[in-house]
Amino acid sequence: AQSVTQLDSQVPVFEEAPVELRCNYSSSVSVYLFWYVQYPNQGLQLLLKYLSGSTLVKGINGFEAEFNKSQTSFHLRKPSVHISDTAEYFCAVSDPIVYNTDKLIFGTGTRLQVFP
Amino acid sequence: DTAVSQTPKYLVTQMGNDKSIKCEQNLGHDTMYWYKQDSKKFLKIMFSYNNKELIINETVPNRFSPKSPDKAHLNLHINSLELGDSAVYFCASSQEHGGAEQYFGPGTRLTVT
Numbered sequence: 001a002q003s004v005t006q007l008d009s010q011v012p013v014f015e016e017a018p019v020e021l022r023c024n025y026s027s028s029v030s031v032y033l034f035w036y037v038q039y040p041n042q043g044l045q046l047l048l049k050y051l052s053g054s055t056l057v058k059g060i061n062g063f064e065a066e067f068n069k070s071q072t073s074f075h076l077r078k079p080s081v082h083i084s085d086t087a088e089y090f091c092a093v094s095d096p097i098v099y100n101t102d103k104l105i106f107g108t109g110t111r112l113q114v115f116p
Numbered sequence: 117d118t119a120v121s122q123t124p125k126y127l128v129t130q131m132g133n134d135k136s137i138k139c140e141q142n143l144g145h146d147t148m149y150w151y152k153q154d155s156k157k158f159l160k161i162m163f164s165y166n167n168k169e170l171i172i173n174e175t176v177p178n179r180f181s182p183k184s185p186d187k188a189h190l191n192l193h194i195n196s197l198e199l200g201d202s203a204v205y206f207c208a209s210s211q212e213h214g215g216a217e218q219y220f221g222p223g224t225r226l227t228v229t
Contacts, residue, residue, distance in 0.1 A: 032215040043120070043206055043220030044159075051215040088157060094215065102147065102213050103172055106159040 002026055002095045006107035014115050015083055021076040021110045023091030033074040034092040034104065035065055044090065050074060061085070086114045119143050120221035122207050128227045129197055136193045137224045139207030147171075148190040149208040149218065150182060159206070165190055194226075202228045 003026045013019045025031060032051050036044040048059025055067040065076045074091060091107040120141045129135055141148065149172075150162040164172035168184045179195040190207060207221040 036220075038157075041223075043222050044208075044218075045220070046217045049215060049217065090159065102210055102216060102218065103161055103164065104159075104218065105161075109157045109159075 004107035010111045032094045036090045038088040122221040141209040145209040151206040153204040
């Protein structure tokens with residue numbers, strides 16, 4: 001079964017510093033990858049997704065992620081974070097070949113805490 | 117206008133009670149989902165409906181029964197509530213399969229005492 005690992009449960013960082021949130025998934029022939037953000041007491045919002053094509057994906061709020069098939073990774077990056085980026089970030093995968101649906105399998109989340 | 121709405125936002129109830137959570141989307145989407153987020157923030161899919169038809173039913177106890185009266189609504193009824201049912205329940209919708217974005221509601225925090 002497909003699984004997602006987010007290696008860091010918490011990432012503290014100072015404002016305007018770069019950040020990388022790590023995500024690895026279990027291997028599959030074809031996979032869709034997503035990053036969602038959850039602000040306090042809110043639902044999830046899509047940051048970006050990889051379906052096919054260019055391995056570098058740009059999303060909202062200045063975030064980007066790179067799909068690396070050989071390392072089965074989809075790390076999220078931002079060159080300069082703001083206080084407002086403080087939130088929980090979830091990596092997710094769906095495997096259309098196995099499930100033929102958009103069943104999202106989530107990682108355990110990474111809490112990004114941005115300090116002034 | 118809220119794209120995906122859920123009621124109630126908070127629900128506090130005692131063990132053994134039956135409760136329902138309602139979800140509505142005004143995006144015209146064909147597919148709707150229920151997710152459960154536990155106290156450690158772990159999210160897991162429970163159900164998915166496409167055009168009122170159940171297409172995903174994870175290993176959820178029979179006490180949980182989703183109902184989709186039309187494709188804009190997906191309600192979740194829970195019988196005989198247990199302490200372990202305490203969680204935040206999120207409804208979501210998407211237009212189609214194949215990697216489409218899922219739009220999430222604000223969540224319903226269920227507390228069972």
